[in-house]
Amino acid sequence: MTQMSGAKFLAETMHGYGVSHFFFMPVIVADAMPEMERLGITRVMAHSEKPAAYMADGYARASRSVAFCGAQSVGANNLAAGLQDAYLASSPVVALTGRLPQELQDRWAYQEVDHTSPFSAVTKYSSRVNSTDQLPMFLRQAIREATTGTPGPAHLDLAGISGGDISTGEADLDVVIEEQFTSLPPFRPEPDSASVNAALGELSRAARPVIVAGGGVTSSDARKELIALAERLNIPVATALNAKAMFPADHPLAVGVPGAYSRACANQVLAEADLVFFIGSHTGGQVTNDWKLPRAGTRVLQLDINAVELGRSFPISVGLQADVRAGLQKMLDISSEVGTASDEQQRATWIGRTQQLVGDWKASVDDLWNSDDEPMRTERLCKELTELLPSDSILLSDTGHSGIWTGTMIDFKSPDQSFIRCAGSLGWAFPAAFGAKAAAPDRPVITFAGDGALWYHFMELDTGVRYGLNTVTVVNNNASLNQERGLNERNYGGPLPGSDELWKLTETDFAAMSEQMGGFGITVTKPGDFEGALDQALNAGKPAVIDVKTNIDSIAPAAWN
Numbered sequence: 001m002t003q004m005s006g007a008k009f010l011a012e013t014m015h016g017y018g019v020s021h022f023f024f025m026p027v028i029v030a031d032a033m034p035e036m037e038r039l040g041i042t043r044v045m046a047h048s049e050k051p052a053a054y055m056a057d058g059y060a061r062a063s064r065s066v067a068f069c070g071a072q073s074v075g076a077n078n079l080a081a082g083l084q085d086a087y088l089a090s091s092p093v094v095a096l097t098g099r100l101p102q103e104l105q106d107r108w109a110y111q112e113v114d115h116t117s118p119f120s121a122v123t124k125y126s127s128r129v130n131s132t133d134q135l136p137m138f139l140r141q142a143i144r145e146a147t148t149g150t151p152g153p154a155h156l157d158l159a160g161i162s163g164g165d166i167s168t169g170e171a172d173l174d175v176v177i178e179e180q181f182t183s184l185p186p187f188r189p190e191p192d193s194a195s196v197n198a199a200l201g202e203l204s205r206a207a208r209p210v211i212v213a214g215g216g217v218t219s220s221d222a223r224k225e226l227i228a229l230a231e232r233l234n235i236p237v238a239t240a241l242n243a244k245a246m247f248p249a250d251h252p253l254a255v256g257v258p259g260a261y262s263r264a265c266a267n268q269v270l271a272e273a274d275l276v277f278f279i280g281s282h283t284g285g286q287v288t289n290d291w292k293l294p295r296a297g298t299r300v301l302q303l304d305i306n307a308v309e310l311g312r313s314f315p316i317s318v319g320l321q322a323d324v325r326a327g328l329q330k331m332l333d334i335s336s337e338v339g340t341a342s343d344e345q346q347r348a349t350w351i352g353r354t355q356q357l358v359g360d361w362k363a364s365v366d367d368l369w370n371s372d373d374e375p376m377r378t379e380r381l382c383k384e385l386t387e388l389l390p391s392d393s394i395l396l397s398d399t400g401h402s403g404i405w406t407g408t409m410i411d412f413k414s415p416d417q418s419f420i421r422c423a424g425s426l427g428w429a430f431p432a433a434f435g436a437k438a439a440a441p442d443r444p445v446i447t448f449a450g451d452g453a454l455w456y457h458f459m460e461l462d463t464g465v466r467y468g469l470n471t472v473t474v475v476n477n478n479a480s481l482n483q484e485r486g487l488n489e490r491n492y493g494g495p496l497p498g499s500d501e502l503w504k505l506t507e508t509d510f511a512a513m514s515e516q517m518g519g520f521g522i523t524v525t526k527p528g529d530f531e532g533a534l535d536q537a538l539n540a541g542k543p544a545v546i547d548v549k550t551n552i553d554s555i556a557p558a559a560w561n
Helices: 006-016 032-038 049-063 073-088 116-120 132-147 193-205 215-219 223-233 241-246 264-272 324-338 344-369 378-388 401-409 429-439 451-467 482-492 510-516 527-538
Strands: 002-005 021-025 042-045 067-071 093-099 125-129 154-159 170-173 209-213 237-239 254-256 275-279 299-304 318-321 394-397 418-421 445-450 472-477 520-524 544-549
Touching: 002 006, 006 032, 006 132, 006 170, 021 049, 021 073, 021 429, 032 042, 042 429, 042 451, 049 067, 049 073, 049 093, 049 418, 049 429, 049 451, 067 073, 073 093, 073 116, 073 154, 093 132, 116 125, 125 132, 132 154, 132 170, 193 223, 193 275, 193 299, 193 318, 193 324, 209 223, 209 264, 215 241, 215 324, 223 241, 223 324, 237 241, 237 264, 241 401, 241 418, 254 264, 254 344, 264 344, 275 324, 299 324, 344 378, 378 401, 378 472, 378 527, 394 401, 394 429, 401 418, 401 445, 401 472, 429 445, 429 451, 445 451, 451 472, 451 510, 472 527, 510 520, 510 544, 520 527, 527 544
Parallel strands: 021 042, 021 067, 067 093, 093 154, 125 154, 209 237, 209 275, 237 254, 275 299, 299 318, 394 418, 394 445, 445 472, 472 544, 520 544
Antiparallel strands: 002 170
16 A cells, blocks of 8 residues: 555546546645646536536536536535436436534534435435545445446545545555446346346237337447347337437337427327337336326336336336346347247338328428528427537537427437437536536537526536637527416416516527627527538637527427327
8 A cells, every 4th residue: 555645546546537527616625636637637617516516417428437526515515406417317426525524513513514415315325434544445435336237426525624634634545446437337237038038029929019218228338239129129219318319310110209308209109009118218207208108008128227127117027137238239149049020010010100100290390390480490490400410419408498309309310429418407408518528528519408598507608618618509599488488378367467577588698698708609590590600609619609599489399198
């Protein structure tokens, strides 16, 4: 062992796990900052704790590896609030916080509250570190917890208001890097052969099967295996938002995103299916439209790396515990021996039916996709993005209407395009994109968000400017939270005085705000001008904002039940 400070140990461990950026709100592990700089780790100082957590989430999801964020004691619970999205998105973020020594707890110390409960709600693992010699054990465990099984956040509460008792202390410490945990997934367990055979048997006997691919397909990097299995077994595929880029949108077996933020055709397919195979999916309320789909009595198969997810929401005929890629590959290997559908004509009829539903849906929105209205329809903006997104771009979407728009109206045309969606909190995407850009500096990173979302954390544009994190933000700016329009007008009995103030916002020039803060800004009012604006933004050499003035009457469609 080597005598060293906790600060040096922390920095060298982060470096050993491939961490290139640390997202924080001052002051946390201050003694480690020079050590991080020495090792080439960029210290990204945000303007508040939640955006620091969002940036780490974006970094983790873009890199498929562990990310770090931090805040001192008084900001710790703000950081915990920011981890909600990483928790819901199964993102491997390690949060570091400071806390006052034990003798000052429970005595109304200045700015000190309990950290245990807030972090226990949004992490897989949370522990106190009381002395420097404990740091190696707890830090390695936090990384293991964050990356294994279903990934998720971990938290270390370091002694000292900014963790200084741990970072300044010295002890005999060994920097041990467990290579398996440097990227996702660290392990690829296979399902047992009997379960695979049982699942293949169920699929071959089904007349109307459908696959629902979830975020586990993305975290396991199993796009190729998903496509191969769907083609081998001739089964339509619906993709949760977290797996939207995992199956080609123009594939004859593609039916779109199901659930609450969905294309009607995808929900219709699930409603008519006699078997649904959930792959790497939590089977939560959003992807199932509050568990209305699949219909009661539909047979369900499920593959997940986490055994506790098998059957959580629906009784299952067969459960497969495995890494998604390894599980799909084993199904491919065995299916080559046992064959595919037992009734090929029946399966062909089902494929024809799903293609009809998809075609009918596309025809129903064609006029909106191609609308030349001014202000621009959001559907037309989505079509422009579909056509113009760079082939290697990362698109981040905010929640609410942005999630619905990107889920229903934007398609990906290249296997090298990635999609990262907000799992919970409005305003997440703008700072998260800076984290994604930090993880993927050579790829175009584009955010799709409404003006309501931009108001949350627009000050983080300054963070992007200071650190050269040159993202492009496309603002769907209708000066409103028009997703709330129907609710408020129903409550008031119509568009009456008093209802407007509950969902309309101030008309704002985000392009000018971006320019004033040192970024690039451009405004688009006509559909035909978007292409040139995107080209300028991508080549601006600084964080860019495209303020697209859109039609307030563009209301994202409600889910088909």
